[in-house]
Amino acid sequence: MADSQSNAPLRANAGTPTSGVLHVRTRLAADFTVVSNALAQRRGSAVTVGVAVYILSLPDGAPVTIAALCEHFSEGEILISRALRELEAAGYLERRRERLPSGQIRTRTSFYDVPGVRGRARPPGPPPHRPRPLPQPAAPVPDEPGTPAPVLADADPEAIAVLTALRRVDARLVLSAREAARLAPAVSEWLAAGVAPREITELLTAGLPDRFRGRPAGVLAFRLRETPLPGPPEPIVLPRPALLPFQTCDGCERAFRAPTPGHCRTCRDHLPGDRLRAAG
Numbered sequence: 001m002a003d004s005q006s007n008a009p010l011r012a013n014a015g016t017p018t019s020g021v022l023h024v025r026t027r028l029a030a031d032f033t034v035v036s037n038a039l040a041q042r043r044g045s046a047v048t049v050g051v052a053v054y055i056l057s058l059p060d061g062a063p064v065t066i067a068a069l070c071e072h073f074s075e076g077e078i079l080i081s082r083a084l085r086e087l088e089a090a091g092y093l094e095r096r097r098e099r100l101p102s103g104q105i106r107t108r109t110s111f112y113d114v115p116g117v118r119g120r121a122r123p124p125g126p127p128p129h130r131p132r133p134l135p136q137p138a139a140p141v142p143d144e145p146g147t148p149a150p151v152l153a154d155a156d157p158e159a160i161a162v163l164t165a166l167r168r169v170d171a172r173l174v175l176s177a178r179e180a181a182r183l184a185p186a187v188s189e190w191l192a193a194g195v196a197p198r199e200i201t202e203l204l205t206a207g208l209p210d211r212f213r214g215r216p217a218g219v220l221a222f223r224l225r226e227t228p229l230p231g232p233p234e235p236i237v238l239p240r241p242a243l244l245p246f247q248t249c250d251g252c253e254r255a256f257r258a259p260t261p262g263h264c265r266t267c268r269d270h271l272p273g274d275r276l277r278a279a280g
Contacts, residue, residue: 033057036113039092047075048083052092055111064109082225085186089221091115095185155180159187162197163220169205172216179217186224203227 016022033056042049054072055064062068069080087093094110163180166173175183190200204220212219244257251267262268 034113045083045086047079048086051080051083052087056113085225088185089182155184156188156191158191158197159184162187162200166201166204169201170208172212173205173220175217179215183217183220183224186221190224
């Protein structure tokens, strides 16, 4: 007797999801980057996550200026600058200005795979094996006693003055030194765009909620991030004066501009007074 053949589909593996994404894993031994889930699954702008992962994949010393990032990504300067500000506010990115022995000032950029973990920069070479630290909260926290605060002298003093004066308008807007240093670059961009400090203060303090769910620095960072920078002022175009029509001189038949027919200036200068009054 022949064996029976069944056309019924095989029963799916009990551990395989019936919906959603299925990962096809490949074990990589080189040319890969370790990214924490807290960063890869960060809610908000996809541009911010993409810029962060790209910076993490670069070797030490690679340029990460706005111009360099715009050469790699198709997004423009506004979106790239906004992504860098978000990463800086979340603690992943840190930009400090350092003075060289020659007296020149340069910007030193540090990128942390886990915000809140501060240490010395890794020397060139393969990274040492170390256990992965647990993700830390991305929201900025107030300075604790005994922890060194960033040097505010490296930030724009006018931007720091605007931020520290906000508490005079709303007593809840008390910022730590670290928070003020993180918000200062965004305020500097507003000042460079021609926005007066009084207007920035009104933007940051008008219509605030009765209660904050987190630190007030988060609310201020959101307003600075989501409010578009003003465009350049419209050029003032003065109306061109109307040109007088051409007339033919009654004396020499030269063309000249005048509202009505008559004599040109040369003929008028040579006409006697009585003929000039008659011609006029």
